[in-house]
Amino acid sequence: IVQTETEGDPYRFLLNCYDSNRQAGKASIVVTGGTFENFNPADNAAEGAGTNFVDEGYKAVKIAETPAPNGTFQVVKNAKVDNADELIGALADPEIANIEVASDIDLAAKSSEELTFEEHKTIDIKEGMTLQLGSANFLTAEKGLTLTGKGTLDNSAAASTAVVAAASDVHEHKSLIHVTGGDLLIDGVTLINDPEYHWHGSSYNTAAIAYWNDANVTIRNARVISG
Secondary structure, three states: OOOOOOOOOOOOOOOOHHHHHOOOOOOOOOOOOOEEEEEOOOOHHHHHHHHEEEEOOOEEEEOOOOOOOEEEEEEEEEEEOOOHHHHHHHHHHEEEEEEEEEEOOOOOOOOOOOOOOOEEEEEEEEOOEEEEEOOOOEEEOOOOOOEEEEEEEEHHHHHHHOOOOHHHOOOOOOEEEEOOOOOOEOOEEEEOOOOOOOOOOOOOOOEEEEEOOOOOEEEEEEEEOOO
């Protein structure tokens, strides 16, 4: 669908209702999927800034800065999670592409197998919130991961509370994110990978991020603290 005008933003009428009909409840548009170039269906300026055509349970995610001037948006199924089991369920659900983390979540007891996901996911960690990994687990993306927000992904607490005699076992091989396929984008998040220890000897040592094959890794507006 392409509809343009010559003045202002030529793309803002891509999806549009007659104002009077929409305001009277006679017309509506509900979006549950699709890719939109130069148009954000969750912020439709033609209907007034902030007008959202995206259905409840879905979210418009910006997936590219191109084409100019507005970039590309994709509407995907969204999940808000508040505990470890909800997060594990969202990772396992192939239809959920965007996960919002709005609470501190302790994942220390979960296995790396449970934290492995087959489809590309966007995980948005809200400001002040922490995803806490354990001493022997990590996120594994088989088709890519986008990690956004102003929150934190951390595995250091498990080491600091471990039995001193087992300290070398606790630290050894610790990691945060493994990417075995697809690309990785980290935007705004703080990564803390056991800064008190480092170890060498495995394929990924104690790297905060490890990737294989032809993955592209992009880190912007983020902090990475690692031993």
